[in-house]
Amino acid sequence: MEKRAIWKGYINFGNVNVPVNLYAAIKERRIQFHLLHKRDHVRLRQQMVCVFEKKPVPREEQSKGFEVEEGKYIIVDPSEFEQSAFKDNRVIEIHEFIKTEQVDPLFLGRVFHLGPDVNLKGYSALALALKEMDVAGICTWSMRKRHYLGALHASGKMLRLHMLRYADEVIPVKSLDLSEMPLAEKEVKIGIDLINQLTVPFEPQTFENDHQKRLQNLIDKKVHGEKIAILRPKRVKPTAPGKLLWALEASLKKIA
């Protein structure tokens, strides 16, 4: 199967320069639904709407504004920002290297495979170096008029590029307003024992998306005019706070 590159560029740092091709790494397979108008089953589409007039607004009447204070905007032309701030020179520029484990998965966005273009030796040497040192390169690049932050990893003998979210796009845990609860040492210990007992190796390939098949089944039944049995969702009764220790101990006993 021949794959088409999405984009071509160069990985650059110091005097290291490695040309690469970018390929899709993920293809989602899912049953597609559409949103319809209840009355006439006309397929709906998304539309930018003026909040004030409650009317659809065509593209030529849309502007971009930067909110300086509530309800006050500076009108900007986004192209100004692109020209002055970012240059599109096909370079994936690595600014620094970090230990791979330091990247919290909350920051990871879309992922791409990188394939070698021309300089295969340099490509393989870079992949091997990253792998042996267990490091990732933090990089920036511009693609299709947008600027991205990313992490360059090794995956086997290949390179992989993960887009990274900016820090202000990840909602801080602090804003969740979680209250800290006092935990007894014994409770934590039993919790840890329980987790240890239930730990297995990670084997993602053993998980199948059987839900898709069941959903397709349901659709087929409906197409043939069969009635669908409505099953109530299973609800689990929450463990009462006073029963936590009991539930933990009972769980351990059940496994043993």
Add this chain to the structure above:
Amino acid sequence: MKARDPVKVSSKSSPVMGKGVSSRGIWSGTLSFSLVAIPVHLVKAVEPGRVSFRMLHRKDYSPLKTRMFCPEEETIVPPDEIVRGYEIAHDSYILITDEELESVTPERSRTIEIIEFIDAKEIDPIYYDHPYYLVPSKGGEKAYCLLAEAMRQTHRAGLAKFVLSEREHLVVVKSTEGALAVITLHYGEEILPKESISAKEEVEDEEKNHIKKKIRKMMTDFDPEKYADERRKKILTILKSKVKEQAPVEAPEIEEEGRTGPADLVATLRESMRKVKKKR
């Protein structure tokens, strides 16, 4: 500019999210492992472009929002008039209700059941898809803290399957700074094979060692704040010159629920500027 009649903006929730969409989150239900069950809410963990620009109507500078629109009647369609359809032929649909969807796997639509734990380090990052946070509902606070603490100490993550609207997700439940994060995973079948490299190509030690030397010189700690600051700094520079040229425009007053605009972005930008300077 004076506001005319205030306009009520309908909330964003659509029937597609299914029942149980609470005011606090995307989903509510139970997180369970073995015999322990914790009532929880699922909330957003990421928000793209929080420091960003807003689309405005050129005519009145009112903000724009995305709404569902009926092209035939040319009207904006409120959430209670939207149904879900599966296309069986061109422009011919069968309707699927939320209840029918939940009936596909009734055991997994209201429960995130951790079936096993794994070493968090074993997860190849290519599997990570979309992150959320879990927050405890009333009465679940203690068990929530206990699970977060026990997973933190053991560096383990829980594996579960659960259904969110139209999809069943394989997810990991992770401990992060005292909170529980849920990250959906791609199924193995969704990961495209990478191009293979011919084994003939031998890596020359000299070249590899040269690269390693360069890498060592550029090693540092991961600090995501730094990159966000750099971007803000660039934006701020341009905006400063803009402010001199033009006065800000004002949007009409709009009665709106749950406004989430940046409260005082300039102050935020200033604050981050200050931090950037201090670090030097």
